[in-house]
Amino acid sequence: MISFLHPWALAGLIAAGLPLVLHLVTxxxxxxxxxxxxxxxxxxxxxxxxxxxxxxxxxxLIRTLLIAALVLAASGPxxxxxxxxxxxxxxxxxxxxxxxxxxxxVAGAPQLEALKGAARAVLDRATAEDGLWLLAxxxxxxxxxxxxxxQVIDDLNPSTRRMDLGTALGIAADALTGDRRPGAVALISDxxxxxVSASDLRLPLVVLRPSEPPPPNVGxxxxxxxxxxxxxxxxxxxxxxxxxxxxxxPVAVRAGAMPRRQALAxxxxxxxxxxxxxxxxxxxxEAQLDPDELRADDSxxxxxxxxxxxAVAWREDDRFVATAFDVLASSGRVRRGRExxxxxxxxxxxxxxxxxxxxxVGAVNRALERRGVPWRFGTLRIEQQVTDSGTLIGREAVLxxxxxxxxxxxxxxxxxxxxxxxxxxxxxxxxxxxSRLDPAWTHLPLSAGFVPFLGxxxxxxxxxxxxxxxxxxxxxxxxxxWVTEVRKEQRSxxxxxxxxxxxxxxxxxxxxxxxxxxxxxxxxxxxxESALTRATDRAVTDLWRGARTADLREAGAVAFAGxxxxxxxGPLLWTALLLGLAEVALASGVGxxxx
Amino acid sequence: MTLSSxxxxxxxxxxxxxxxxxxxxxxxxxxxxxVEGFLTGLHRxxxxxxxxxxxxxxxxxxGDELRYVDWKILGRNDRLYVKQFEEETxxxxxxxxxxxxxxxxxxxxxxxxxxLEYAKRLIAALSLILLRQRDATGLIAFDDAVRAVVxxxxxxxxxRQLLEILAPMPAGAGTAAEPALRRVMDLLRRRxxxxxxxxxxxxxxxxxxxxxxxxxxxxxxxxxxxxxPAEVTLGGPAEARFEDPETHRSVSLRPRDxxxxxxxxxxxxxSAWHRACRRNGIHYHRVITTMPFGQALRLAFAxxxxxx
Numbered sequence: 051m052i053s054f055l056h057p058w059a060l061a062g063l064i065a066a067g068l069p070l071v072l073h074l075v076t077x078x079x080x081x082x083x084x085x086x087x088x089x090x091x092x093x094x095x096x097x098x099x100x101x102x103x104x105x106x107x108x109x110x111l112i113r114t115l116l117i118a119a120l121v122l123a124a125s126g127p128x129x130x131x132x133x134x135x136x137x138x139x140x141x142x143x144x145x146x147x148x149x150x151x152x153x154x155x156v157a158g159a160p161q162l163e164a165l166k167g168a169a170r171a172v173l174d175r176a177t178a179e180d181g182l183w184l185l186a187x188x189x190x191x192x193x194x195x196x197x198x199x200x201q202v203i204d205d206l207n208p209s210t211r212r213m214d215l216g217t218a219l220g221i222a223a224d225a226l227t228g229d230r231r232p233g234a235v236a237l238i239s240d241x242x243x244x245x246v247s248a249s250d251l252r253l254p255l256v257v258l259r260p261s262e263p264p265p266p267n268v269g270x271x272x273x274x275x276x277x278x279x280x281x282x283x284x285x286x287x288x289x290x291x292x293x294x295x296x297x298x299x300p301v302a303v304r305a306g307a308m309p310r311r312q313a314l315a316x317x318x319x320x321x322x323x324x325x326x327x328x329x330x331x332x333x334x335x336e337a338q339l340d341p342d343e344l345r346a347d348d349s350x351x352x353x354x355x356x357x358x359x360x361a362v363a364w365r366e367d368d369r370f371v372a373t374a375f376d377v378l379a380s381s382g383r384v385r386r387g388r389e390x391x392x393x394x395x396x397x398x399x400x401x402x403x404x405x406x407x408x409x410x411v412g413a414v415n416r417a418l419e420r421r422g423v424p425w426r427f428g429t430l431r432i433e434q435q436v437t438d439s440g441t442l443i444g445r446e447a448v449l450x451x452x453x454x455x456x457x458x459x460x461x462x463x464x465x466x467x468x469x470x471x472x473x474x475x476x477x478x479x480x481x482x483x484x485s486r487l488d489p490a491w492t493h494l495p496l497s498a499g500f501v502p503f504l505g506x507x508x509x510x511x512x513x514x515x516x517x518x519x520x521x522x523x524x525x526x527x528x529x530x531x532w533v534t535e536v537r538k539e540q541r542s543x544x545x546x547x548x549x550x551x552x553x554x555x556x557x558x559x560x561x562x563x564x565x566x567x568x569x570x571x572x573x574x575x576x577x578x579e580s581a582l583t584r585a586t587d588r589a590v591t592d593l594w595r596g597a598r599t600a601d602l603r604e605a606g607a608v609a610f611a612g613x614x615x616x617x618x619x620g621p622l623l624w625t626a627l628l629l630g631l632a633e634v635a636l637a638s639g640v641g642x643x644x645x
Numbered sequence: 646m647t648l649s650s651x652x653x654x655x656x657x658x659x660x661x662x663x664x665x666x667x668x669x670x671x672x673x674x675x676x677x678x679x680v681e682g683f684l685t686g687l688h689r690x691x692x693x694x695x696x697x698x699x700x701x702x703x704x705x706x707x708g709d710e711l712r713y714v715d716w717k718i719l720g721r722n723d724r725l726y727v728k729q730f731e732e733e734t735x736x737x738x739x740x741x742x743x744x745x746x747x748x749x750x751x752x753x754x755x756x757x758x759x760x761l762e763y764a765k766r767l768i769a770a771l772s773l774i775l776l777r778q779r780d781a782t783g784l785i786a787f788d789d790a791v792r793a794v795v796x797x798x799x800x801x802x803x804x805r806q807l808l809e810i811l812a813p814m815p816a817g818a819g820t821a822a823e824p825a826l827r828r829v830m831d832l833l834r835r836r837x838x839x840x841x842x843x844x845x846x847x848x849x850x851x852x853x854x855x856x857x858x859x860x861x862x863x864x865x866x867x868x869x870x871x872x873x874p875a876e877v878t879l880g881g882p883a884e885a886r887f888e889d890p891e892t893h894r895s896v897s898l899r900p901r902d903x904x905x906x907x908x909x910x911x912x913x914x915x916s917a918w919h920r921a922c923r924r925n926g927i928h929y930h931r932v933i934t935t936m937p938f939g940q941a942l943r944l945a946f947a948x949x950x951x952x953x
Contacts, residue, residue, distance in 0.1 A: 080884040081886070084890050085875075
């Protein structure tokens with residue numbers, strides 16, 4: 051694409067239309083002159099008329115082109131050169147894809163080494179007049195001379211992060227903004243198809259990728275420990291495997307100090323492991339595959355919380371609730387005790403239902419206020435609505451409910467809603483439900499979800515939410531609002547409620563609420579990095595218009611091809627000179643022809 | 646004596662600019678003045694001008710044909726005299742005048758006399774001189790047809806009859822000379838003089854055919870080719886559509902671009918007429934309408950070898 055040093059000068063191109071405008075203006079019907087000797091004029095012009103008309107049009111064209119050439123020359127145009135034997139000073143952003151997939155072993159060496167070699171070859175072609183930028187998977191843009199960027203490249207290792215190439219190109223282009231030199235971007239990547247995304251890049255782009263096919267790879271794409279907490283008896287872990295193998299591959303799962311369990315998993319499918327429990331507390335769970343060419347996706351880590359069932363005090367006169375708790379107790383999900391009071395406000399954790407007598411609502415609200423609970427029972431609404439589907443409950447009919455009104459300014463701790471309004475809220479071990487659990491208030495007691503709902507209320511909500519948050523390196527995670535600190539081994543990060551946290555690497559990051567560990571951030575590689583299938587050149591050029599793809603070995607030769615530009619002012623001035631000479635010759639020729 | 650006649654008496658009208666001369670009086674008065682001046686310049690009767698028998702010598706005047714210079718006298722006395730000849734018989738002359746629309750044109754209205762007005766005065770002068778020599782003189786006026794015919798007469802009052810026809814003659818339409826020239830053959834039974842006054846914006850082949858026939862019949866034929874200066878040198882606005890008043894044919898061009906080529910064309914046209922006339926023994930003279938009448942008359946009476 052032709053670029054201009056002084057694009058404002060292009061406004062002068064309007065002047066190129068002057069000869070045509072003058073021609074059209076003067077083309078108006080000439081005045082009629084009575085002249086008896088017209089026969090002499092006819093005889094005079096007969097031979098020359100056609101040639102003169104052609105010459106006049108040619109003159110018009112030459113004069114237009116002459117002005118256009120001068121204006122274009124004044125705007126300082128330059129055009130890209132296909133070969134970069136030598137190049138004008140350029141601003142080049144080098145995007146080096148050292149994402150997790152670059153750690154795949156190809157021909158006995160990590161793919162990243164070949165990518166780094168190509169990057170060094172590009173730097174070798176750079177001159178002192180060039181501006182150089184380097185962007186790797188960590189998202190940090192490095193600007194420096196050849197030596198500085200070479201050092202950065204030497205220090206690069208396969209990252210645990212994913213690199214979205216479309217986004218990376220956008221960042222690289224932004225880095226070049228403001229530099230007056232012709233800009234270009236060189237992308238050096240294994241060009242995973244899953245990493246190629248759209249970009250509105252408007253700079254010349256050279257894509258350097260390996261020519262060899264990527265190695266086959268199988269990776270663990272998911273590890274799910276199910277609902278938390280686990281009872282003391284244990285629980286189930288589901289492992290997802292993806293990859294190029296068309297046969298089952300062995301997967302091993304280890305939970306804490308327990309013996310590892312092994313099974314065969316088919317790529318594209320899931321395998322469930324039943325694991326025994328242990329002592330109450332947090333336990334790590336790790337799934338592993340046999341090593342292959344890309345080691346980084348051969349394991350995945352997670353965590354489970356093991357806790358004893360909640361000790362609940364419930365009222366026997368509440369028929370539906372009592373029946374449900376009997377079921378939970380018989381299955382070991384709850385036990386009788388005073389840890390959680392169900393139905394009214396107790397001394398500790400409580401699940402508070404609206405009182406049967408509306409006159410008692412005020413007393414309940416005052417008690418809540420004394421306990422520092424920021425929610426109150428509001429007005430009674432008698433209208434049939436449906437609960438909004440969520441993780442706690444599906445869609446259930448609600449016939450009567452009290453509105454739950456925040457006492458303060460915040461509206462935190464909403465666990466379930468009806469018509470967009472809070473229906474189940476939680477605050478510091480106190481759970482408020484907007485309806486009594488009776489068919490006259492809601493159809494929930496008649497549904498199959500009633501027993502699990504009560505189990506969740508007493509085991510999870512009333513005792514405190516257990517959060518196991520998945521994450522990938524480099525992708526900020528929005529932490530639950532109760533998180534005050536994030537800790538991994540000896541490192542810790544202070545956190546504000548509801549803040550985003552950018553996990554620097556893989557592993558388990560414990561989420562602390564005060565002094566309690568209330569959750570885990572399980573950071574694993576992005577499963578898309580396991581798919582090493584390379585995007586085709588066609589797909590690349592379709593997605594990134596004007597991109598030029600080349601093998602890594604051609605890096606030095608083509609990297610600056612996008613930015614190598616020829617100064618067009620000289621040719622344009624020569625053209626203008628030739629046009630001027632042609633104009634003079636033709637104009638005098640016209641005069642001679644008429645003579 | 647009127648004021649005009651007094652002024653006429655003081656100046657050589659034959660040497661004045663035609664337009665200036667015409668402003669001094671009517672056609673008759675000015676013509677008489679022109680002729681008087683012309684004859685004064687000759688010192689002798691022009692009657693001798695068309696004769697074939699030697700009559701006498703006179704002093705050389707600028708414009709006289711060098712071939713009539715008497716070289717023997719020049720050798721003896723170192724003075725220039727020209728020989729003059731007596732005419733043997735009375736001449737019958739027919740003047741053929743083109744009164745087409747193109748003849749009414751002038752390239753500079755108010756600055757240059759229209760060709761038709763110039764022609765009227767020139768013909769009046771010619772006819773007056775001829776009649777004073779007692780040569781019978783007639784007139785045919787034509788445009789695309791014969792418009793007026795005045796048979797040749799030698800009476801002294803005939804000149805005024807000619808003027809009565811000639812003076813009010815308006816410009817007509819197109820130009821067709823052949824019928825007029827053929828009409829001359831009917832009117833001139835014996836050998837005579839035919840003076841063809843026209844701007845020659847007509848079909849040359851047809852006209853020449855008729856003129857050749859007149860020559861074949863033994864008449865002396867003289868062509869006076871009237872041209873306006875603007876017809877010789879192309880001018881006008883930067884670009885113009887030039888339209889023929891007779892045919893309404895038009896050409897659009899930039900006069901500046903074409904002036905030189907046009908001049909070449911005119912030169913070629915004049916040369917072509919001249920060559921064609923000379924080939925057939927016809928006297929051809931180009932007369933520019935800014936030329937003083939005396940000079941034009943001198944061309945006309947210069948004899949068979951007169952040149953423009």
